Amino acid sequence: MSRTLQRLTTYGFVMIGALASIFPLYYMVVGSFQLKADSAFSGLVPRPGNLGLTNYRDVDKAISLLPSLANSAIFTLGTVVLTIVVGLPAGYALARLRFPGKTAVAAGLILVLALPFQVMMIPLYILVVRDYGLADNFLGMILPFAVNATAVLIFRQFFVALPDELFDAAHIDGAGELKTLMLVAAPLTKPAIITASVITFIGPWNEFLWPFLITKKHSMQPLAVSLGEYVSTNAATATNPYGVILAGACVLAVPVIVLFLVAQRYFTSAALGSGVKE
Known part of the structure; x- marks a missing residue:
């Protein structure tokens, strides 16, 4: 009982x-x-x-939802692709290669996770805008987020959990590290790639501060920035201000929710894989 x-x-x-x-x-x-x-x-x-649907029509009329969504998609997908392209080999190197300073690099990644983005925002702004001239440019939005320490650590943990015999067999067959990564390790990383992609997706999709700083043209602004500016300037003039704001928030939230629901089963797969070591 x-x-x-x-x-x-x-x-x-x-x-x-x-x-x-x-x-x-x-x-x-x-x-x-x-x-x-x-x-x-x-x-x-x-x-x-x-x-x-009046609130949705009002917010669409005010900020043009489709172009803003397209800007968010370009910013976010570009960040996710670069994160995977950089993070996968970096995680493999930290897990499987031996090189001087390996422990320091891993510790540095953890330190980067502990630092808030606002600490690095001013030097990044000077570097990207003044030195590289990438204001009002998708590349300028994407570059500061292209290397994601969380994604690197996810890949590292995934490769550490794979059996050593798998890599030893590839090396015995004469495969170098790059060939082993591309032909042996990478095809097994689907759960890790999806997990890293979802985690990476959430940050840029909801990011407001950096795109707000670097974009002055309304045609370049992602949805989070367009919605934030609308809330601070014009939302009060709507018939139902709170309804319009919530409608915009729903549009912003739906892609993340759908992506998480679709990829949810891979989180379990990745978690189970990281806990098993043959």
Whole structure:
């Protein structure tokens, strides 16, 4: 009886935590469809007569959702691709190669994770804008995020978990390190690639500060920046300001949620793989 009670208590706490986590998302979706803002507790239950797509039309008219989404996609996908191209061989080198300073490099990656981006923002801005002249340029947005320490560590851990016999067999067959990476190791990294891609995707997709600093043309701004500027300047003039803001937030959140749901099973696969060492 006590075990059953303990199990029910555990499930109860889990359900409360899950509901507390989902509630803001639910509130955002319901509020984005409300024609008139209803902040009362009863407003949590949507009334059919107060629902519509007006808020989405208003935010689209104000900031042009499709071009802003396209800018976000270019910025984010460019960052993800460069992160994988750089992170995969870097993780392999840290896991499988022996070279002077290897421990220091791994420690440096952890140190980079501990530093907030704002600490490096001013020197990055001077370097990218003044020295390289990449203001209002997708390359200028992407470069500071092209090397992701988290992705490198994910690949490193994945390669460490692979059996040594796999690499020894490739070396016995005469394969060098590059050939071993491309033909033996890389084809096995699908779970790690997807995990690193999703984690990398979330940062640039939601990033506001760096694109805001480096882009002055509205035609170059990602959705997060366009929505932020709209909230600070024009949202108050809308019929339902909160509804318009929540509609924009929903559009910004949907791609991340869809990507996570599609790739969720690979997180489990990557976690299991990193915990097994033959």
